[in-house]
Amino acid sequence: MKPNKEEKKWKKALTCIIEELSKNLFEKMLHLLDDIPKSKKKNKLRDEMPQIIIQHLGIKKSILKMKNILEAIPRRDSVVQDLLRPFVDKQSKSTEKNKGPKRPCVESDTEDEEPEAAAKKRKYVSESETESEEDREEKKHQSDKENGGPSCKPCRRQTVQDLNATGCPPGKAIMGKVIQKSGLRPYETKKKEKHFLFFVGFADDTGATRLTVYGRPLFDKIQEGHFYKFTDLLIDGEYKKVTCNTDISKLGHNTPLIISADLEMKAKGLINIQWPVFSIAAAKNSQEKTEMTIEGTITDMNNVENKKVKGARTRKTTTKLRKLTLQDASGSIRVCFWGDQVGRCSTLVVGDIIRVTNVRSTEFMGTMSLNSTGMTSVYPVKDASVQTGQINIIGIVNASKKETTLEAEHNQQTQKFVVESKLLAKACGFRLEGDIEDKLLAKMPFRAEVTMRGNIIEAITKM
Missing domain, CATH: 2.40.50.140 (Nucleic acid-binding proteins)
Structure with missing residues (x-):
C-alpha cells in the first residue's frame, strides 16, 4: 500500500530528526523504542529507521513515542522540536475535537512579536547540551520574565x-x-x-x-x-x-x-578570498605570506605522504601532505595541501582546471610555492576530458590492492597514471593477491589500450 500524504510528511520530518541526533543519542533512541523487536533495530542505518518506526507503531503512536523519547534522552532544543511540534499539535487538536468543543484560548506566535521579545522565549542550542543545563536555562529565563529580572532588560x-x-x-x-x-x-x-x-x-x-x-x-x-x-x-x-x-x-x-557595499565586500573577503584571482606569474612574484586565489590546470599530482612538522613546544608531529602543480598561460607553481585540506584533492585528476581560494605564498630556498590554510577551498572550473588511446607501461611508482600508480609513455612523454588494481590484474591475467608489484614487473614493459580521464585510467586492455 502506498504511503499517504500525512505519512510522507511525517517520515520526512522523522528522518531529519534522527539525522540531528549524535551517535550516543541515536543509540539511546533505539534502546527506548522497546515496542520494536531488537532484530529490526540491530545494525540499521539512520535512514532506514523512520520506515521501520512507522511500520511497527503507525503514524499516531510513533509521533507520541518520539515526543517522549526526545524528552527523555534529552533533545528539547528548537532544532528537533520545531520538526516534531506540528505533528504533535495536529494530533492534540484531533484528540480535543473527539472530546467535544474546547474552551477558547489565545495562542502566541513568536513570529508576530518584536525580535527582542521573541529572543527571550527562544534560544538556539547545540546537541552537546545536557538536560540539567537546559532545565537550568529554562528556569532562569522563566524566573527573569516573572520577576522583571535581567532577561526583561534591553541588552546593551x-x-x-x-x-x-x-x-x-x-x-x-x-x-x-x-x-x-x-x-x-x-x-x-x-x-x-x-x-x-x-x-x-x-x-x-x-x-x-x-x-x-x-x-x-x-x-x-x-x-x-x-x-x-x-x-x-x-x-x-x-x-x-x-x-x-x-x-x-x-x-x-x-x-x-x-x-555599506565596502563593508559587505570586506565581510565576504573574511570567508572566501576570491578576488583578485592572481595569475601564477603574479603569485610567484608576490610577497611571502600573501593570501590569494589562483586558477589553473593540474599538470602533476603527488600521492599523499606523511610529513613531520613542528608542533606545540617544538615537539614534532606527523601530518598529511599532498602536492600538485598548477599551470596557466603565465607559468606553473606548486600548491601544497596540509592536514584535513588533503581531502579537497580526493576527486581531482591531472587535466582538471580548478580555482583554489585562500592559499598563502611561502618562499623556500628561492622558490615560491603556495600552502593551504584553514579557509582553503577548491572549486572545479572544467573537468579533464575523457579520451582513449594507447600507452606504453614502463614502471611502477607504488602498488596496493586498491590502486596502482604507473609510469607510462603517452604522446612521447613519460607520465604518471593511476588505475584500480583489480582492473590492472584482470588485464594482465593474474589474481589480486600476494606481491602485486612483483607480478606487474614480470609483465613489463607492455602496451595497453586505455580509456582515461586526465591521469585516471578507467578501462584498460593489455595488447
Missing part, C-alpha cells in the same frame, strides 16, 4: 568595531547582518570526538568581522542575508566564537542598520 549593544578592538564583555550583544557563510567543516576534540563548525562573515554599520560558529544544527538556522543579535560571544584571542552558551536572536529586515 556593542558595535563590530568595538568587538574587533576590545572583545565582547559578558552580557553585551552585537547586532548585524550575516553576509556570507563558509561550508560546514568537521573537527576533532581532544577526546577524538567529531564535531562541526563553520565561519560567518558578519557586519554592521561600523565594521566587519569573522565569527566561528560551533554546532551542526546552527548551520541551517543562521542564514546569509539576515540580521541577527549575538549575546555572550566567547572571545579566544583573535577568534570570536558562537557556542552553545551564546544567545542568538533573528531580527527583522527593518533593523536600523545601513551596511
